[in-house]
Amino acid sequence: MAEQDFQIRTADTIKNLDNKIFKYDIQPWVFFGAAGLIFAGVFFTILAGDAAATLFAGIKSWMSQYTGWFLVLTMNVVLATCLGILVSPLGKLRIGGPDAEPEFSYPSWFAMLFSAGMGIGLLFYGVAEPMFHYVANPLSEPGTVDSAKVAMELTYLHWGLHPWGIYALIGLGLAFFGFTKGLPLSIRNVFYPVLKERIYGGFGNAIDILATISCLFGVATSLAFGVQQVNAGLAHLFGIPQTAWVQVILIAGITGLATWSVVRGLEGGIKLLSNINIGLALVLMVFVFLLGPTLFVLNGWLENLGNYLQNFFVLGFWNETYTDAGAWQNGWTIFYWAWWIAWCPFVGMFIARVSYGRTLREYLACVLIVPTLVTFTWMTVFGNSAIYIERYASGGMAKAVQENIPVSLFVFLESFPLSLLTSLLAMVVVIFFFVTSSDSGSMVIDIITAGGNPDPPKPQRLFWAILEGTVAAVLLLGGGMVALQTAAITTGLPFAVVMFFMCFAVIKGLIDHVKEHGYD
Numbered sequence: 001m002a003e004q005d006f007q008i009r010t011a012d013t014i015k016n017l018d019n020k021i022f023k024y025d026i027q028p029w030v031f032f033g034a035a036g037l038i039f040a041g042v043f044f045t046i047l048a049g050d051a052a053a054t055l056f057a058g059i060k061s062w063m064s065q066y067t068g069w070f071l072v073l074t075m076n077v078v079l080a081t082c083l084g085i086l087v088s089p090l091g092k093l094r095i096g097g098p099d100a101e102p103e104f105s106y107p108s109w110f111a112m113l114f115s116a117g118m119g120i121g122l123l124f125y126g127v128a129e130p131m132f133h134y135v136a137n138p139l140s141e142p143g144t145v146d147s148a149k150v151a152m153e154l155t156y157l158h159w160g161l162h163p164w165g166i167y168a169l170i171g172l173g174l175a176f177f178g179f180t181k182g183l184p185l186s187i188r189n190v191f192y193p194v195l196k197e198r199i200y201g202g203f204g205n206a207i208d209i210l211a212t213i214s215c216l217f218g219v220a221t222s223l224a225f226g227v228q229q230v231n232a233g234l235a236h237l238f239g240i241p242q243t244a245w246v247q248v249i250l251i252a253g254i255t256g257l258a259t260w261s262v263v264r265g266l267e268g269g270i271k272l273l274s275n276i277n278i279g280l281a282l283v284l285m286v287f288v289f290l291l292g293p294t295l296f297v298l299n300g301w302l303e304n305l306g307n308y309l310q311n312f313f314v315l316g317f318w319n320e321t322y323t324d325a326g327a328w329q330n331g332w333t334i335f336y337w338a339w340w341i342a343w344c345p346f347v348g349m350f351i352a353r354v355s356y357g358r359t360l361r362e363y364l365a366c367v368l369i370v371p372t373l374v375t376f377t378w379m380t381v382f383g384n385s386a387i388y389i390e391r392y393a394s395g396g397m398a399k400a401v402q403e404n405i406p407v408s409l410f411v412f413l414e415s416f417p418l419s420l421l422t423s424l425l426a427m428v429v430v431i432f433f434f435v436t437s438s439d440s441g442s443m444v445i446d447i448i449t450a451g452g453n454p455d456p457p458k459p460q461r462l463f464w465a466i467l468e469g470t471v472a473a474v475l476l477l478g479g480g481m482v483a484l485q486t487a488a489i490t491t492g493l494p495f496a497v498v499m500f501f502m503c504f505a506v507i508k509g510l511i512d513h514v515k516e517h518g519y520d
Helices: 002-017 028-048 050-087 106-117 120-125 128-135 145-159 161-180 187-200 202-238 244-291 294-310 312-316 327-331 333-354 360-392 397-403 405-413 419-449 458-517
Strands: 019-021 024-026
Touching: 024 028, 028 050, 028 202, 028 419, 028 458, 050 161, 050 312, 050 327, 050 333, 050 360, 050 458, 106 244, 106 333, 106 360, 120 128, 120 145, 120 202, 120 360, 120 405, 120 419, 128 145, 128 360, 128 397, 128 405, 145 161, 145 294, 145 312, 145 333, 145 360, 161 187, 161 333, 161 360, 161 458, 187 202, 187 458, 202 244, 202 333, 202 405, 202 419, 202 458, 244 294, 244 360, 244 419, 244 458, 294 312, 294 360, 327 333, 333 419, 333 458, 360 397, 360 405, 397 405, 405 419, 419 458
Parallel strands: none
Antiparallel strands: 019 024
16 A cells, blocks of 8 residues: 555656646656756856866866775676676566566567667777777786786676676666556656655655756766767768768757657657667677687686686775875776766666566576677777787788777777778677667657656657767867766766665665565
8 A cells, every 4th residue: 555655656756746847747746857957068168278187187186196095996896786686586587577568579678778878989999998908007007818807807807797787777676666656767766765755755756857967967067979980980081071070960960860760759760770789799809709819818708707707806906005095097987887877867767677587597698698798799899809819910000009098999990901991890880889879879868857757759869869979079178088088087976975865775675575465
């Protein structure tokens, strides 16, 4: 009876909160609060000019140095929570109830998980990150066999179970409370077991505003990385200047393309583009695998995985305490953890939306393991191939990465036949990831700011898609890479606090459900 009262109370409250404004579904405090803060940040960056870049660098340095330990702690607590639910009897619970059936097939489900979860970053860092760690990391001598092993271990750490644990937890909370409990898809509702009625007031509004801002800046950061890579490819192949203004034009054009996906919706737009994109990315990866150092890659995949698992706890809890006061880690691990956390409202909401009908054990096993193994395979094919080229073939990869990260992928592809064709294919894959990230991100933000309505009017989604592109462009003009990293850390850190306490809220909510209904 208590749960029924809770659902009725929530439905009534959401109706009251979601006023119809100009015929649109808007949760006023969240929509206007988040949009106002985002516009304030955009205008400050534009008006401050060069001073913005200096400020961004200072903020990034301070937050990385003094709060990095908390991000490391949060990532481990969240992953432990997911693994605990996976192996516990709670894993028998089904999202949507005992009779719910999955909405999407396994291939389409995996394609959407992968496209939303990693996407552009794999193209941007697939070659660059392993090479960066190969020539400079605090755990080995540069350019040695040990540094090659460490380079792949660190890459696996940054792209492995920890980020997918963040995505899995928030997606599980949203899916369970949304589909099993029948509540709106809103971040605030995950905290009902802890905050009770306070989710309807300032606490709930603050959580959803923070989730909206975190999501938008996380997506904008990825879009900016992606457009840098497209511009780098055009510059490398056709001599088009690699400048911030060219990238702004590209953002405008590709954001315009995303509107087609918005109009088409989840089935006809995001699902279709995700399936196409995964197919094209697979073609590119198989091409490199077959025409590159195939045996070296196969051996490396197995050895890299073993090294990652062997040193999992050492690397996972590493804070660079006894080396150089976090100088290396702040630029890599801490940035990644903040970036993944900033992304997680977007990816978690999207995963929740497409995971109806899965048991929690099936959901967690698939979300944690399948995308992680696919990511490891991608990173090994491109990273180990780059290391092979640097150590045993023509060389030049380390220099290319240090001179220009976005260009390094295209320099790498020049070591293979049909480099013009594969470079064009790589740019198409980046653009498709851009479109699916933009549309998926705007859909998620629209759901949050509409009070959990899973299908708000499309013009609202267009508004957020355009704003994502605008923020990405302003960050590029207002500070480049430093501004992008600062945006990720500044928005990711506050939401890390939310994720830390969400672990307790999700477990309590699942246990309360079992006490009242059993494992149905």
